[in-house]
Amino acid sequence: MVGVMSERQNSLNHFYAVIPAGGIGSRLWPLSRADAPKFLHDLTGSGQTLLRDTWDRLVPIAGEQRIMVVTGRAHRAAVESQIPELADLNVVLESEPRDSSAAIGLAAAILELREPGVIIGSFAADHVIGNRPRFKRAVIEAVAAADAGYIATIGITPTEAAVGFGYIRCAAALDIKHAPSALAVDSFVEKPDLETAEKYVSDGNYLWNGGMFIARADRLLEQIGESDPALLAGILELAAAWDTPERGAVVDRIWPGLTKIAIDYTVAEPAAAAGRLAVIPGDFDWDDVGDFASIAKLHASGRKSDLAILGENARVLADSSSGVVVTQTKRLITLIGVSDIIVVDTDDALLVTTTAHAQRVKSVVDALKLSGSTDVL
């Protein structure tokens, strides 16, 4: 047993956590904005931002010297104020958003150069995860699977027929040392309709896709290269210049031309198709807090009639109402007889919709963009 423990410890010693902190979270407008993206908000009522929650969850696994944050230049100050412990070396700044393949690929390439053989794990900055011990156990298994050569992901055991998440269809158990619950992945499936989601949940072979990827950096890069050789070449050129005086010039030259594509398409799906993907089922609470309906659900804890209220200075008077109120103002908000309502109150914009329409917020943001109303985006 001592041997086993130290071997596990060895895998974890090579582990580096990467937090891509990029997405604005358009479905959470007008709370989330270009200058105040989702990860800089407290959506759980915990009293701290989702980014800080993510950091606090990863420190006991990776240690605070081994967590890298990839974020936009505009967010540098906010990120550093959220995580004063974050070392300069662990901040990767994007000059503009190029999606997750570029962000995570660059982190992997930088870390691989600094520390050959490193295992990286990518964890979104803006998800909510409960039960940290279970999360940690799943990550440790995923790191073991990565150490064994797999690209590993953590899938979350569904608690309901959610239509807002992607699903992972699991296949047979893999026999991976120190990763006893690892399964092969048959395929990834996009957000289903309710009927399909219900089938998935009753089937028992489907997990929610939590978007967490754990792999040896060299394997991850290899997979990106198979999918998009030009993207890999760009990433490697950037990484080679990163810790040199050439960084700025190379970023200016290379970064804007990188393919803008999610890591799901360059890594997860092709790795699954090639039998290189392992999934560790996680039985912790998880939510990507993708829209206001999921905030309402998070806070209602299953009580349909509840009204969730978020906001430091919230002053709400509600009569026969349910849903969620998010406020950044000190105004008195009065609700009468509105069920499943979403009210988001900010200084310059107000949103009123219902939980059933929460996903449509994104299309309103798109409409505002098109109409040039960028002052409120």
Added chain:
Amino acid sequence: MVGVMSERQNSLNHFYAVIPAGGIGSRLWPLSRADAPKFLHDLTGSGQTLLRDTWDRLVPIAGEQRIMVVTGRAHRAAVESQIPELADLNVVLESEPRDSSAAIGLAAAILELREPGVIIGSFAADHVIGNRPRFKRAVIEAVAAADAGYIATIGITPTEAAVGFGYIRCAAALDIKHAPSALAVDSFVEKPDLETAEKYVSDGNYLWNGGMFIARADRLLEQIGESDPALLAGILELAAAWDTPERGAVVDRIWPGLTKIAIDYTVAEPAAAAGRLAVIPGDFDWDDVGDFASIAKLHASGRKSDLAILGENARVLADSSSGVVVTQTKRLITLIGVSDIIVVDTDDALLVTTTAHAQRVKSVVDALKLSGSTDVL
């Protein structure tokens, strides 16, 4: 015919219009406030306040020297700024609200002392009336009925089974000179439920109670005295002091002790019971704009799917939504998939409800009063 016209003209020569501008309009909170009552708002989108609309409607009937406004001391400046033409002599200021019997009774008593035999007509400051020629014709008949000794009211021919209004049950035609359409009044009935309202409308003998009363001032005071002798005594003492240096002292002593009661109970109902009430059916558009649902209805002009937007700086983006948005701010208001919604956006308070719950706004105001939240009232 010349003789008839001049006789009519004679009645109208004795006519004085009184506008009690008192009610806050609690059902229109947070738009209506103690310091910004309903009559000081533009609820029709006409570009001017309801008070100014009322003034403009009465000037062609009474003349601008013969319209008296009874209002609270706090509203003096606002009223005078709305109606620069208003003569000082025609402003009666209440030190505190004592309801309509005191307000209209005092106006009647002051005017009767100044001009014995005067006929007064009381018209709410915060109702919406369309088709002014028809309104004028009804008032002229009512003045004729008043001249003949009746206490007259104008009832509005219902256009739908409204549950938000009181009704007047009409009896036989009265044979009054120059008031050919005058009917006796059987009784007043309070706001009915929908089934009852439908019966009223199909019955054909019911009119909406528009709260307009036209009578010789001496008859009106006599009726108040029959109902509440102490109230009449107080009113007469106030009126006697009004145009003297004693006014202030007498107001301070008498006004706060006057019975707080609506004129419906001291005048209209007892006069109807005694056969002294005449009703002139009016076929003009009328609404008391009692709540936000009626604002929505006014603006929708029958189109159920419409979203009415009120506010000088309104900036609204609506997707599959109907109802009414009233805004006093410059914020962008976005609605997605909310039907029959009411959104009222002010600097310090926001209301979200539905047209079906519009009447419940008053109870929220009551709750705010009780909880001491007077900063937003």
